[in-house]
Amino acid sequence: MNKHQTIEILLGLLGTLLIVFALGLYILNEPSRLEQAQGDILQAQLNDAMTLYAESCAVCHGLNGEGIGATPPLDSGALRTMPFDDLYKTIARGRFDTAMPAWSKDDGGPLSDYQIEELVALIQSGDWNETGDRVVNLGLAPLIPFTTDPDPVLVEAVGSLPDGATLQTAIGIYAAQCVACHGTDGLGTGIAPALNDPAVREKPADELTRTITYGNAGTLMAGWSNVLSPDDISAMVALIQRWDEVPTGVIPAPDVSIPTTAESIALGAELYSANCARCHGPEGQGRPIAPPINVKSFLSSTTDQALQQIITLGVPGTAMPAWGDRMTDAEIQAIVGFIRQWEATAPEVAQPLGQASGGGGPPWLRNAANATATANAATQPTATPTSASPSVAPSVAPSVAPSVAPYQPGAEAGTGQGGGPPWAQEQAQTSGSAPLDWRVLALAAAGLSVAFTLIASGISSLKKYR
Ligand code: HEC
Ligand code: HEC
Ligand code: HEC
Known part of the structure; x- marks a missing residue:
């Protein structure tokens, strides 16, 4: 055996070893790759289902699937283990003689078969806390119990x-x-x-x-x-x-606070500084043009729903615009959640503008802000929405209707640069195929060495027979 032959054999061995090694790794990895692919599909289904739940089910079954009043919870061990078909049929066809409607398109409902499967997946293996966050972030948290008491x-x-x-x-x-x-x-x-x-x-x-x-x-x-x-x-x-x-207030608004998530508070802060700060001050201290909001007397006497109503409808005849035309309910609720955070530390009397915000501003402005603050404090009792909401109500109905338009993420005022909601980002990440790279490299290396070995041995055989 000459030196050339030894090298040929060694190269051949090395190539074969590499192929075996790469194939072995690939085969070992295959089940987990399949599992991951299935996991990705399930993740995408659950992701869709959380939005479907927020849009269609939360109003009756609650923020976290906990059930509301007589409506049963969907976060339940019995439903998690119910046979797929039974659960599917319950959602598709509804429950006769109850408020549970049929959801399948075949039965006149709005959902496709696939969407119903996604909801079954959510009920059987979803995360209800994450679902609750989704409902809040979409501004669809139920603020009125399914059943209320008339006055x-x-x-x-x-x-x-x-x-x-x-x-x-x-x-x-x-x-x-x-x-x-x-x-x-x-x-x-x-x-x-x-x-x-x-x-x-x-x-x-x-x-x-x-x-x-x-x-x-x-x-x-x-x-x-x-x-x-x-x-x-x-x-x-x-x-x-x-x-x-019918007199206003027959079916009154219960005082339910709007739930928040870290994300909704951040959105609220962003929207507040982009849209409200110029009139109400960066910390809600008020400015000459608009009253302070960050004041204990106002916040403690104003429910979340009243705040939402003021912001949605504005105060007709004043500089306070109706934001319902420009913002979604989710966005307005996010602002309410952000403003509500001030309550714990809100001063009894409005803080002069510029003290907390560092920037300052001309002293005349501060004095003026102070003056409006006290002036406003004096008129506060009549301005509290507890008394305002019934009197506002009759004129409300027509102007409320436009705010019914579905949530349009595209309409978000100050949130564009975030690259969409985090769940979308999450999904974008999971669908990337990072783990594939080393396998491609290994295969390529193996392929190259095989080719190299074959060519080398081919050349040397040619040489031999010449
Ligand atoms: C208008 C109110 C309402 C809406 C909206 C609603 N449900 Fe229901 N749902 C009910 C009521 C009421 C029941 C209890 C029916 C009964 O008494 O059997 C129920 C029962 C159920 C059950 C059976 C629970 C059990 O323990 O047997 C499932 C599953 C269910 N709903 C899923 C959904 C899904 C998914 C959605 C959204 C697509 C939804 N529901 C929307 C009112 C509603
Ligand atoms: C689970 C939510 C839900 C419940 C509960 C519900 N509705 Fe509706 N209702 C809607 C939606 C959504 C629409 C708008 C449908 C559309 O876009 O065509 C609507 C539309 C209507 C309309 C038509 C309004 C129009 O402009 O023509 C009437 C009337 C109505 N509902 C009455 C009732 C009555 C009465 C009840 C109680 C017995 C009730 N609804 C319970 C969601 C609900
Ligand atoms: C162009 C100036 C302006 C802008 C912008 C503005 N407001 Fe107002 N806002 C006012 C004025 C003026 C009032 C007082 C109305 C009145 O006289 O009752 C007011 C009143 C309010 C009140 C009731 C305060 C009270 O003491 O009764 C709230 C709450 C409020 N605004 C929230 C907001 C929020 C939230 C935003 C941003 C989405 C906003 N405002 C943007 C001018 C403005």
Whole structure:
């Protein structure tokens, strides 16, 4: 054996070893790669499902799937272990004679088969805390329990209206079945339109009856014929058409605070400084043009819902704009959450502008801010929304309706540079294929050495036979 042959054999061996080694690694890695691919699919499904849950289910089943009142929890051991088909059918077809609507497109609902599978995956293996955060970040946290209590004194008063008994029945049903979506006093919410609205009131009775009986296919508005008798439904129609006669506050707003996440607070801070600081001061201290917000008396007497209402509707006839036209509910709720954080440390009297914010500003401005602060403190009692909200309410219905538009991330004012919400970023990361690189390298190296060995031995054989 000459030197050349030894080198050939060694090279051949080395090449073979490399191939075996690379293949071995690849084979060893294959199950975990498949697992990861499946994991990625599941992750994507859960990601979609959390948004579906926020949009369609949270209003009845709660922020974290904990259930609300008579609506059962979805975060439940029994459902996690329920056979896939049974759970699928429950969601697809709904539960007859209950408020649980059918969700599948085949049954007139809004969801595709795949979306229902995603929801089953969420119920069986999702993370409910993460889901709750998603619901909050989308501004879809239920602020009204599915069932509320009508104000007994005002319900009594309704009894004295013509055919008052029918209206009383309808108010009872509304508070039990409709309020979570259509809002207190029929004023609408982020997920469903106002019913206490001249445009709806003027609709013909048949049309309203049809909507309530059969629902509007493909929307959250399910048909109620399973739950309500024809008499109940005609009472609902009467209530809607005569809502202007019904006193405000019959179905009052419960004081539920808007939940927050780190992300929603950060969004609120950003939106506040971009849109509100120029009038209300960077720390809410107030400026000559607008009253302070960061004041104990104001914050402690104003509920989150009242804050949301002031910001959404503005204060007509003043410089305070209606932000509902420019911001989504999620964005306004994020601002409310951010402002609410001030309450713990809010001064009794507004801090002069510039003290906390470092920047300062001309002294005349500070004095002026101080003056408005005290002036405002004096008028505070009349300005508190507890008294303001009922008087604002009647004019509210029409202007609330536009805010019903679905959440549009594209419309976000100050959040563009973040590159979208973190869940989207997360997904973008998981779909990258970083772990593949070393395997490609190993295969390429093995391939090259094989080729090299073959060529080398080919050349040497040629030499031999020449
Ligand atoms: C309008 C209110 C409402 C909405 C919206 C709603 N549900 Fe329900 N859901 C209910 C009620 C009420 C029940 C209980 C029915 C019963 O008594 O059997 C229920 C029951 C269920 C059950 C069976 C629970 C069990 O323990 O047997 C599942 C699963 C379920 N809902 C999933 C969903 C999903 C997923 C969505 C969103 C796509 C959703 N629901 C939206 C009201 C609602
Ligand atoms: C789970 C949420 C939800 C519940 C509960 C709900 N609705 Fe609706 N409703 C909606 C949505 C969403 C729409 C808008 C549908 C569309 O876009 O066509 C709607 C539309 C309507 C309309 C049509 C309004 C119009 O402009 O023509 C009427 C009437 C109505 N609902 C009555 C009721 C009554 C009465 C109840 C209680 C018995 C009720 N809804 C319960 C979500 C809900
Ligand atoms: C162009 C100036 C301006 C801008 C911008 C502005 N506001 Fe106002 N805001 C006002 C004025 C003026 C009032 C007082 C209205 C009144 O007289 O009742 C007010 C009132 C308020 C109140 C009620 C305070 C009270 O004491 O009753 C809140 C809450 C509020 N604004 C929040 C906000 C938020 C949040 C933003 C940003 C999204 C914002 N405002 C942007 C001018 C402004």
